[in-house]
Amino acid sequence: MSRPLEPTTSAFPDWLTGPLIGIVVAAGYFVGAWLGVTQTISPEGKAIIWPPNAVALAALLLLPRHRWPWVIPAVLLAEIAADLPAFPLWSAVAFGLINLFEVFLAATLIRWLSGPRFDFDSLSRGACFLLFGPLLAATLAAFLGAGVYLALGKEASAYFAYWQMWWFGDALGLLILTPLLVVAVRQFDELRTRWNRARAAEAIAVAALVITLGFLVHSVGSGTRISQPLSQILLLPPVFWAAARFGVPGAASAVALAATVSIGFMVHWDSLPPGLAPETAILALQEFLAVAAIVGVGLGLMLGDLRASREGLRAAHDELERKNRELEERVAERTQALRDANQRLEAIASTDALTGIANRWHFLEVAQREVHRRHEADSGSGLALLMLDLDHFKQVNDTYGHPAGDHVLHTLALTIRDNIRPLDLCGRFGGEEFLILLPEADGETTRAVAERLREAVAATRFEYQGQQLEVTVSVGLAVWDGQEDVDELIQRADTALYRAKHRGRNRVEGDIPETSPGDPKASA
Ligand SMILES: Nc1nc2c(ncn2[C@@H]2O[C@H](COP(=O)(O)OP(=O)(O)OP(=O)(O)O)[C@@H](O)[C@H]2O)c(=O)[nH]1
Structure with a gap:
């Protein structure tokens, strides 16, 4: 049975829901009253526990408010049916009304404080139930119930004994059964899955x-x-x-x-x-x-x-x-x-934007680092510099146009890069001037590299828009003497380059010392 008292969107017709609620509550209430009267009555005639109010209160806590009216006839009829064998009709009706007062008061206060969807799911809601149900509503109802007993002819001195009997029986019924009924409905799905x-x-x-x-x-x-x-x-x-x-x-x-x-x-x-x-x-x-x-x-x-x-x-x-x-x-x-x-x-x-090789600043930075490192380590390892300059480059620009000149510069950079080692550094110094730093190179190697580059440029086909361009370079070389700084080294390469230009271009110039740093002869 799953949530029998809940309003659902099932195929069940709505007009039947109310009467069905009334029947279920009345049946539950009657069974509770019957159990209370027949099964929990002590030899002295006292009901130890009064279960039916727990059924009615659980119904009010579970039902939406607009279904509450169905609980009233259900409780009254079930109370009368259960009481009539032992009590006159008027007192049965009175007991029913008092019990209704008790559960409606408790449910109203509990739901007012703990929200419309009541469940035993937190300590604060449990406390709210305890306060308004067994403690407040049952106590107040007991005063009225004991009054009915007096009206039935019981002695006035027994009033508080009846009050206590009513309160304890009702409170116990509410305390034990209401949580059981409410969680059985509210937590049914959770209980089943676990x-x-x-x-x-x-x-x-x-x-x-x-x-x-x-x-x-x-x-x-x-x-x-x-x-x-x-x-x-x-x-x-x-x-x-x-x-x-x-x-x-x-x-x-x-x-x-x-x-x-x-x-x-x-x-x-x-x-x-x-x-x-x-x-x-x-x-x-x-x-x-x-x-x-x-x-x-x-x-x-x-x-x-x-x-x-x-x-x-x-x-x-x-x-x-x-x-x-x-x-x-x-x-x-x-x-x-x-x-x-x-x-x-x-x-x-x-990077130089036109040629894709190192620009002047980067080249100088690396060259200075290399020289500085050698100074610091007092290392005699070789270092050389080549300065390359295109011959008559102005004519190229003048004859074929500036874009053709740019193309030549770009192709020249590629040619240089293809003809040096990965550890060598090639940079554009400015205009049509290129510098090449050769670490660990002695004089002979430097000259060989310079010659190789010169020949490679002379042998390279510079083509632009279907036209063949004859291009040569002049190279000035300088081998680091172990003392000078980068500017001095460049200055010497520049002087050698000037000499190469002066002596007819497409040639390599530069003094190669007898011994240079890195030569075995140098350290001898
Ligand atoms: N297309 C192009 N030309 C450049 C660039 N930078 C410099 N130039 C040109 O390079 C030429 C250099 O000319 P000059 O200094 O007279 O030298 P040259 O004509 O090569 O003659 P020599 O060096 O004496 O053989 C000038 O015409 C510059 O305009 C560039 O980025 N692109």
């Missing part, structure tokens, strides 16, 4: 323990068999077990079972502890069951709250971690993008 064999076995074990302990508590020490009775407190551990493992449904079920066993023993087997007046024993049982219900259900609610806040914390923690990961990924992406952009910027800042 149900498995292990949980079923554990539930049976708890139930068996409750029954066994209930049997022991009410049989050992009763009558004259054993003089020392066992305390009812023994029934609390299985209630706590049920609360801890099964939450509010478990706690409410365990208390209901304990109540059934205890009341059964007291009413049907007359198992009163020796020397205890029946009224005192019943009061003690009622008090114990009330405490067990409050503590058991309260524990279930508290653990539920704890679990919910732990899950909330875990969810928040997971969310935080996810956000952190996202942030880290984004930072890593941005860092990489920044690094790429920096690299691009560095490349742009150090």
Whole structure:
């Protein structure tokens, strides 16, 4: 049975829902009243627990407000039907109205404070139920109920005894049964999905323990068999077990079972502890069951709250971690993008746009670093510089146009790059002048490289828009003397280049020292 009292969008016609609610509530109320009158009446005629109000209150807590009116005739008719054998009609109607007052007052206040969809799902809602149901509404109703008993001819001196009987019976019924009925409807789906064999076995074990302990508590020490009775407190551990493992449904079920066993023993087997007046024993049982219900259900609610806040914390923690990961990924992406952009910027800042080789500033920076490194290390490793200049380049521009000249410069850069080692550096010094830095090169190697470049340029076909362009270069070389700085080195290469131009172009000039840094002869 799933949520029988809930309004649904099922195929069920709406006009039938109200009457059906009335029938279900009336049947539940009548069964509760019948159980209260026939099964929980002590030998002295007192109902230990009054279950029907729990049915009516559960219905009001579960139903939408516009269905509430159906509860009124249901409760009145069921009350009259249950009472008529023992009470006159007017008093049955009065009892019904008082019970209606009790449950409507409790439901109105509970829902007013805890919201329209009531459930036993938090400690605060449980406290709200306890305050307005068993404590307030049942107490007030008991004053009216005791008045009816007086009107029925009971002695005025017994007023408070009836008041107490009414309150305890009603409060106990509400405390034990309302949570059970409400969670059975509200949490049915959740209970069903979490149900498995292990949980079923554990539930049976708890139930068996409750029954066994209930049997022991009410049989050992009763009558004259054993003089020392066992305390009812023994029934609390299985209630706590049920609360801890099964939450509010478990706690409410365990208390209901304990109540059934205890009341059964007291009413049907007359198992009163020796020397205890029946009224005192019943009061003690009622008090114990009330405490067990409050503590058991309260524990279930508290653990539920704890679990919910732990899950909330875990969810928040997971969310935080996810956000952190996202942030880290984004930072890593941005860092990489920044690094790429920096690299691009560095490349742009150090590259000559026309030829794609190092520009003047980058070349000078590297050359200075190389010279500085050799100074610092006092290293004699070789270093040489070539200065290359196109011959009669002005004619190229003048004859074929500036774009043709640009094309020649670009092709020349490629030709140079193809004819030097990866560790050599080629840069554009300005205009049609190029510099080449040759680390670890001695004089002979430097001249060989210069000659190779000169020949390679002379042999290269410079083609522009179908026209062949004859291009040669003059080269000035300078081998680092181990002392001079970069400017001085460039100056010497420039002087050699000037000489090459002067001596007819398309040639290499430059003094090669007998020994240069890096030569074995130099260190000898
Ligand atoms: N197309 C082009 N021409 C350039 C560039 N930079 C410099 N030039 C030209 O290079 C030419 C250099 O001419 P000059 O200094 O007279 O030298 P030259 O004609 O090569 O004669 P020598 O060097 O004495 O053989 C000038 O016409 C400049 O305009 C450039 O980036 N692109």
